[in-house]
Amino acid sequence: MSQTTTKRPLSVLQKSLNKSVIVRLKNEVEYKGKIDSVDSYMNLIMTDAEELHDGKIVGKYGRIILRGNNVIFIKLINEI
């Protein structure tokens, strides 16, 4: 997992479509779901997303578009 790649962060994101992620926004809210699409501003479409406050599910979204400028991090989960 720690083998070096020289791919840029946004290229890696583009190749992470359909992967499960947790996205944390500046307001500390997190969204857990799959990345359906992403662009260079980190605007994201997530599907089957759960909104998490302090780790607890407070809402579900079939499809949600997150504006990239609010993103703090995107955690790639379930990596094999």
Place this chain on the structure above:
Amino acid sequence: MSQTTTKRPLSVLQKSLNKSVIVRLKNEVEYKGKIDSVDSYMNLIMTDAEELHDGKIVGKYGRIILRGNNVIFIKLINEI
């Protein structure tokens, strides 16, 4: 619904005109209505919009223009 598409988030938004959405802004206020138009900054015109504070309707707008830089997310609702 979770079939992979490679469309970018803004293209998906452009194809969501007339769909019902909930838009949450940075000040935590939400607007529920239909997308009448949208541009690459996520500037939005919504029609028949309701302003929601903590899920309660506090105002109604025949037509409202939201400045994109305030958007946290856009939730597509009533998807079949």
Place this chain on the structure above:
Amino acid sequence: MSQTTTKRPLSVLQKSLNKSVIVRLKNEVEYKGKIDSVDSYMNLIMTDAEELHDGKIVGKYGRIILRGNNVIFIKLINEI
């Protein structure tokens, strides 16, 4: 009123000159008046504008220039 148009938000604004609007800024203050001119940053000139705090008039302005980056929304009122 909810007939679909594919016009972009800023084009719609450009065609709303002389219409009555309420503009809400990030500091929650609202300005009610007519749009005299607008540009792509949503910089606005309003005429015969009233400044509203919690819906109460606290000031009047013959002509006022609002800097666009403070805008949260522009509500088009008195639409027929």
Place this chain on the structure above:
Amino acid sequence: MSQTTTKRPLSVLQKSLNKSVIVRLKNEVEYKGKIDSVDSYMNLIMTDAEELHDGKIVGKYGRIILRGNNVIFIKLINEI
């Protein structure tokens, strides 16, 4: 005063040199004086300016340069 013009906000500002204005900044402080020059970012030079806190004069400035990104509004006063 409310006759429609199609001039853009910044053009109007450029034609307001030497007029008396009140400029309100994001920190709620206001400056009352004459516009000596202005550019497209709303950077302004004001002359004979008074700094107002809650409408009270707290300082005077022979010439002051305001950085445009702090501007909320510019009110044109003494219009005939």
Place this chain on the structure above:
Amino acid sequence: MSQTTTKRPLSVLQKSLNKSVIVRLKNEVEYKGKIDSVDSYMNLIMTDAEELHDGKIVGKYGRIILRGNNVIFIKLINEI
């Protein structure tokens, strides 16, 4: 002093090298000194600068570089 010039704010700043100014930043701290150089972002080098909190000197700087995006205003002092 109030004779009209049509020079843009940044040009005026460029011609104010070696003049005494007070620069107020967004954090309300002020710096009093001479402008040694300035660019279009209002990045400034000041020499013989004093840092002022509520008008009291709390620090001295032989040469200090201020990042322009923090600037609220630049007051030109000692103008003849």
Place this chain on the structure above:
Amino acid sequence: MSQTTTKRPLSVLQKSLNKSVIVRLKNEVEYKGKIDSVDSYMNLIMTDAEELHDGKIVGKYGRIILRGNNVIFIKLINEI
């Protein structure tokens, strides 16, 4: 270690892949791990990352993408 180099900060970052770093974000949270990739906005992919609050580990991430605009600093550790 303090020998002068004229390399720009982002070039140095690009050459720090696979090195251990601590990244501090504006919300004061720190991430300790290896840089897997980085771009000119300081968007970063870190691997084997630990999230630190006041120096205590509160979370672990196999792979995490940090959005560059939140970064305060990147500390290069374990330099020989």
Place this chain on the structure above:
Amino acid sequence: MSQTTTKRPLSVLQKSLNKSVIVRLKNEVEYKGKIDSVDSYMNLIMTDAEELHDGKIVGKYGRIILRGNNVIFIKLINEI
């Protein structure tokens, strides 16, 4: 020291490599060390840096990269 130069602020910074500086960030934390490299955003690499809170050393960094958009000022010290 106060002789006029017409060099722009960023050019002066570029010529200050290896000089001792104090950098103050928007969160009021200061870093004292040598500039190893700098770019036009004021992204900085500092070496042998100390982190100062209210003037007290709270941390030491062999090499640290500061993101320029957080910078308030850079004080050049030990000038002869």
